[in-house]
Amino acid sequence: MAQSLPDLPASGDAGRSVPLPAVTRMPVYLAAVESLLAEGISTVSSEALAAACGVGASIVRRDLTHAAPVGRRGVGYDTAELAAAIRAFLRVDRAxxxxxxxxxxxxxxxxxxxxxxxxxxxxxxxxxxxxxxxxxxxxxxxxxxxxxxxxxxxxxxxxxxxxxxxxxxxxxxxxxxxxxxxxxxxxxxxxxxxxxxxxxxxxxxxxxELQVLSHFAPASGGADGEAADPLPANTKTGV
Amino acid sequence: MAQSLPDLPASGDAGRSVPLPAVTRMPVYLAAVESLLAEGISTVSSEALAAACGVGASIVRRDLTHAAPVGRRGVGYDTAELAAAIRAFLRVDRAxxxxxxxxxxxxxxxxxxxxxxxxxxxxxxxxxxxxxxxxxxxxxxxxxxxxxxxxxxxxxxxxxxxxxxxxxxxxxxxxxxxxxxxxxxxxxxxxxxxxxxxxxxxxxxxxxELQVLSHFAPASGGADGEAADPLPANTKTGV
DNA sequence: GAGTGTGAAGGAATTCACAGCA
DNA sequence: TGCTGTGAATTCCTTCACACTC
The missing domain is CATH 3.40.50.720 (NAD(P)-binding Rossmann-like Domain)
Structure with missing residues (x-):
């Protein structure tokens, strides 16, 4: 990297687009945050949110800085504020x-x-x-x-x-x-x-979807040497 | 929450696992190949298959060497053989x-x-x-x-x-x-x-799924400065 | 010549580790 | 001290380019 041209990465395009995997995780975060809101919890840390969503904490932080940068250092994320920001990002802030x-x-x-x-x-x-x-x-x-x-x-x-x-x-x-x-x-x-x-x-x-799942699901009772690698955690959308 | 623990990498598993993105493309290839089979076409090139599935040709070749290595250099893939290999890979060779x-x-x-x-x-x-x-x-x-x-x-x-x-x-x-x-x-x-x-x-x-789509779909008629980056082509499963 | 298989390069996303603010 | 935000390292996937086979 570091070729001659410093920037101008996406020609003409101002596009500061969020990685697609990050976008697909946003609804998961949103659901988790709304659930917290319903419980009356007003603050959440990246760690807690990560646990609820089955992903790493650092990925939560990175995703949220991309799409909903409303965290406060030393404190965490205000749930109401975060939910609103994610909804806006997903454009579902209005039905x-x-x-x-x-x-x-x-x-x-x-x-x-x-x-x-x-x-x-x-x-x-x-x-x-x-x-x-x-x-x-x-x-x-x-x-x-x-x-x-x-x-x-x-x-x-x-x-x-x-x-x-x-x-x-x-x-x-x-x-x-x-x-x-x-x-x-x-x-x-x-x-x-x-x-x-x-x-x-x-x-x-x-x-x-079922065929993908099928690949990862060995025939049961199988004493076949086949170990069948596990599905890498929260695949697909909704975690 | 994730299901299986992130680690526990199938211990002892010599792990020659196919990348998850490749696995998710296999059903797409299978559908395309079966469609060719139904037309009586007995051979297909990576290029033709790629076009039918909306992906690059080299990724098709790489995917197939991982999961269904039945190509013949200078010739292509035998459709019947390829379909069978993909079905086996997905474990749907039997219902x-x-x-x-x-x-x-x-x-x-x-x-x-x-x-x-x-x-x-x-x-x-x-x-x-x-x-x-x-x-x-x-x-x-x-x-x-x-x-x-x-x-x-x-x-x-x-x-x-x-x-x-x-x-x-x-x-x-x-x-x-x-x-x-x-x-x-x-x-x-x-x-x-x-x-x-x-x-x-x-x-x-x-x-x-709809929320992810929503992010990429701007409100129409919008003279809003928002350009809304396009959904990167064949997202999600089926092509 | 045609077209696969694959090392190597390139790019993208995740993870690490820590600087910085409350 | 607690926890976010972020450069840097790492890992994973894709793309390129060509050696190799038919």
Whole structure:
């Protein structure tokens, strides 16, 4: 390192971006801090937080200086302040308008789960391509026709979209979001999708998760010489 | 909290372990290769596979030498052979016996989704603590009482367990698996669980995933100076 | 020539260790 | 003294470039 050019690392980009692994840990911290808040605890140390989240203390400190630098030396972090800072970092300090495409079993399960406002989201629409499902109730909402997506997305200001449709339909749904207010897409369909510019995509394939787990889980009763290395601690998101 | 202690590095283990990021990419490769197989394509290059999976070609080669070293120089990878090798690596070369705890909306949705044998799993039991749900059908199975878990798990040789119960019940369910044939646990409850020794845990919290996505998805229409760095490509599992 | 396997270089994230503030 | 914030060291993963095989 230390080549001739001192800085100017990311050309033109002012981007002081937080490492992705750190971002994925923030919701874990947030959940832990909210739990402390609920118990009336007003201060927490990096060590205590680390223990609650199953990570090292120094990584907690580094993460928080990146994303929520509200610690006080010799004291710790004020829980209320820290929770607010993390929520702001994750942009869930206001409930974000959310839509779900696919009113099948998975889609409706997600709709009910995410309707808890504590998660930071507000479900404003559920769509389905099947005419039989359109008009059916899901929680306090009514299923809308997928063909009305663009209009409704704009009208209701949807910012995030959960895609819970069959794999064959996923790319089509993804293409729909171009030019709408949607800037993030959580894809549960078991196929990769290419998103329009300006839209972030995160894929969550349940079968994939299980297969990864499967690798680390030996057949039991196995007196096979195979030791099967352990899964390195808090893998994956939610610790 | 983490499950297994951070250390205890599989003592005595000669440890030639594949990097975790590489493991998480294997299901993606597998899906792509199976798709090629279905098209009757019998050979694939690292470059072609990389393009299909949205990663670099050299990482594909490195991953495959780690986990499925079946390439032929100057030729490429035989798709059938590669698929078999990856399945073996992930231990899904035989359908793995799987149980689901929690027959609520999410649990039943997962049950139906995973009942497709192509994923490499065979659902052998669905449990619930609610007596009203016990005896109800889920697909071709009948919901069993959670209190019968240990007995049924042993009898049916369950190796993996999907936990789809409320957060308050997750640790209790996790504790149940001690001493059974279950060696892997996929936790959907939004709380960290500590697993018994010898059991790998992977947490998948849907709210967490959305919060991570939320960070990368700016409020639309935003003329806010905030540029919001883009999500670094194929984050998370499925490509 | 085509394309894998791999040492070596490069970069990113974690961990260490301690300086600095309350 | 207690605990955060942070340069420096370390470890891990990725990328490069090419030797080697078909």
């Amino acid at each position: 974000r308008p959310l839509g779900i495409v696919g009113a099948g079993r998975l889609g409706t399960a997600l709709a009910h789960y995410l309707s808890d406002p504590r998660h930071g989201f507000e479900i404003r629409a559920v769509f389905d391509a099947d005419p039989d499902r359109v008009g059916q109730p899901v929680g306090s909402l009514t299923v809308s026709a997928e063909s009305d997506f663009r209009e409704i997305a704009r009208a209701r200001g949807l910012e995030l979209l959960v895609v819970a449709v069959p794999g064959s339909a996923a790319q089509g749904v993804t293409d729909m979001v171009a030019g709408t207010s949607v800037t993030g897409l959580l894809n549960f369909a078991p196929v990769p999708v290419r998103a329009p510019a300006g839209v972030s995509v995160r894929n969550v394939d349940l079968a994939t | 793995r016996p799987l149980g689901i705890v929690g027959a609520g909306r999410l649990g039943t949705a997962l049950a139906h989704y995973l009942s497709d044998p192509r994923h490499g799993f065979e659902i052998r039991a669905v449990f619930d603590a609610d007596p009203d749900r016990v005896g109800q059908p889920v697909g071709s199975l009948t919901v069993s009482a959670e209190s019968d878990f240990r007995e049924i798990a042993r009898a049916r040789g369950l190796e993996l367990l999907v936990v789809a119960v409320p957060g308050s019940a997750a640790q209790g369910v996790t504790d149940m698996v001690a001493g059974t044939s279950v060696t892997g646990l996929l936790n959907f409850a939004p709380v960290p669980v500590r697993a018994p020794a010898g059991v790998s845990v992977r947490n998948v919290d849907l709210a967490t």
